[in-house]
Amino acid sequence: MDLGLTDRVYVVSGGSRGLGFAVARALTAEGARVVVSGRDAEALAGAVTALGGQRTTGVAADNADAAAPERLVDAALQRWGRLDGALINGGGPSTGSMLHLTDADWRQSFESVFLGAVRLARVVSEHLAADGALAFVLSTSARTPIPGLDTSNGLRPGLAMVTKSLANQLGGRGIRVNALLPGRITTERTRYIDAHTPTGTSSGSATAAIPLGRAGEPEEFGRVAAFVLSPAASYVNGAVIPVDGGATPSY
Ligand SMILES: NC(=O)c1ccc[n+]([C@@H]2O[C@H](COP(=O)([O-])OP(=O)(O)OC[C@H]3O[C@@H](n4cnc5c(N)ncnc54)[C@H](OP(=O)(O)O)[C@@H]3O)[C@@H](O)[C@H]2O)c1
Numbered sequence: 001m002d003l004g005l006t007d008r009v010y011v012v013s014g015g016s017r018g019l020g021f022a023v024a025r026a027l028t029a030e031g032a033r034v035v036v037s038g039r040d041a042e043a044l045a046g047a048v049t050a051l052g053g054q055r056t057t058g059v060a061a062d063n064a065d066a067a068a069p070e071r072l073v074d075a076a077l078q079r080w081g082r083l084d085g086a087l088i089n090g091g092g093p094s095t096g097s098m099l100h101l102t103d104a105d106w107r108q109s110f111e112s113v114f115l116g117a118v119r120l121a122r123v124v125s126e127h128l129a130a131d132g133a134l135a136f137v138l139s140t141s142a143r144t145p146i147p148g149l150d151t152s153n154g155l156r157p158g159l160a161m162v163t164k165s166l167a168n169q170l171g172g173r174g175i176r177v178n179a180l181l182p183g184r185i186t187t188e189r190t191r192y193i194d195a196h197t198p199t200g201t202s203s204g205s206a207t208a209a210i211p212l213g214r215a216g217e218p219e220e221f222g223r224v225a226a227f228v229l230s231p232a233a234s235y236v237n238g239a240v241i242p243v244d245g246g247a248t249p250s251y
Contacts, residue, residue: 004231006031009080011072013037013063013120014090016047018187019137022222023087023229028055030226032084035075037061037068063090063116064108069123077127085229086124088117089137092189093151095196101150109151117159121166121177130174133229136163140181140248142240148197160240167238176237178228183244185216211246 010027014020015036024034024047033055038044044058059075061068076083093109094101121134128134140146142160145153160179167177184190184207207215224243227233242248 001232003030003227005226005229008032008084008230009034009076009082010084010229011035011037011076011086011120011124013061013068013072013086013088013116014137015087016040016043016058018189019182019185019218019221019225020087020089021047021050022218023089023225024051024056024222026219026222026226027229028052030230031055032226033057033080035059035072035079037063037072062112063120064112066119068116069120072120073123073127083124083127084131085128085133085135086120087135087137087225087229088120088124090116092139092193093149093155095148095193096150097148098150106151106154109155113151114155114159118162121162125166125170125175128170128173128175131231131234132175133233134166134170134175134177135225135228136177136179137225138163138179138181138240140183140242140244142179142181143242143248143250149193163240164238171237176233178233178236178238179240180221180225180228181240181242181244181248182221183216183242183247184210185218185221185243187218190215209247210244214245216243216245 012024015024016038041060048058093113094105138156141152142156163179
């Protein structure tokens with residue numbers, strides 16, 4: 001199947017490692033070009049090199065910075081003169097449970113994870129033509145709370161509804177908006193969560209509870225996201241899609 005990605009241009013925020021990097025790799029492997037972002041310029045430069053350089057531009061940017069989306073869009077337009085979509089991704093919110101999280105924890109997570117995502121979607125959408133696509137990287141916490149990750153449990157369901165609302169509003173222009181819900185996919189983030197949440201909530205027993213019996217690999221997520229962003233997924237819109245090995249206990 002030809003995904004129709006050749007020479008299309010995507011912003012991949014949080015693309016220097018983990019899931020974002022895997023999506024950038026899947027997109028470029030299919031002939032697309034990507035602007036990847038992350039806060040650490042050195043890590044970003046390494047990612048650009050690993051992605052082959054020719055089809056990749058790195059922009060050091062923090063999702064919490066209101067100026068970040070324009071910088072990412074400008075980079076795409078200046079280098080390639082077009083923009084076809086974005087993977088809206090970044091670092092996860094603070095760990096902690098509801099009764100211990102402070103206002104500062106919530107504000108920091110909101111600025112980066114929620115507002116950062118909404119703002120990037122809004123700015124990118126202004127530059128998309130018909131058949132453009134946005135995909136939010138959320139979490140299975142959009143449907144089922146994850147113990148020890150209450151900022152995620154609070155913010156992700158709202159972003160899932162942002163996805164639906166934006167899909168309704170942009171569909172008339174031919175622009176598709178979807179969300180992906182990773183379950184447990186091995187990255188630096190999952191290693192961090194294992195070290196900072198109660199034993200057994202995100203490792204060991206949690207892996208055993210996944211119907212496929214294992215954590216996912218970033219490449220398995222990357223392929224799904226590349227498809228959803230591609231013209232091959234032309235009738236997938238307003239969907240909230242788990243990539244979790246069957247872990248979410250509902251359809
Ligand atoms: N992996 C999973 O199983 C899983 C499950 C559920 C949800 N998720 C969610 O999926 C997203 C990606 O997860 P991951 O596992 O790939 O995490 P990761 O391995 O920690 O990678 C996060 C990426 O985002 C960048 N980033 C972090 N904070 C950023 C910010 N404020 N602005 C711009 N870029 C930022 C990081 O680079 P810098 O640090 O240099 O900025 C890095 O490139 C997260 O939101 C996470 O909560 C992941």
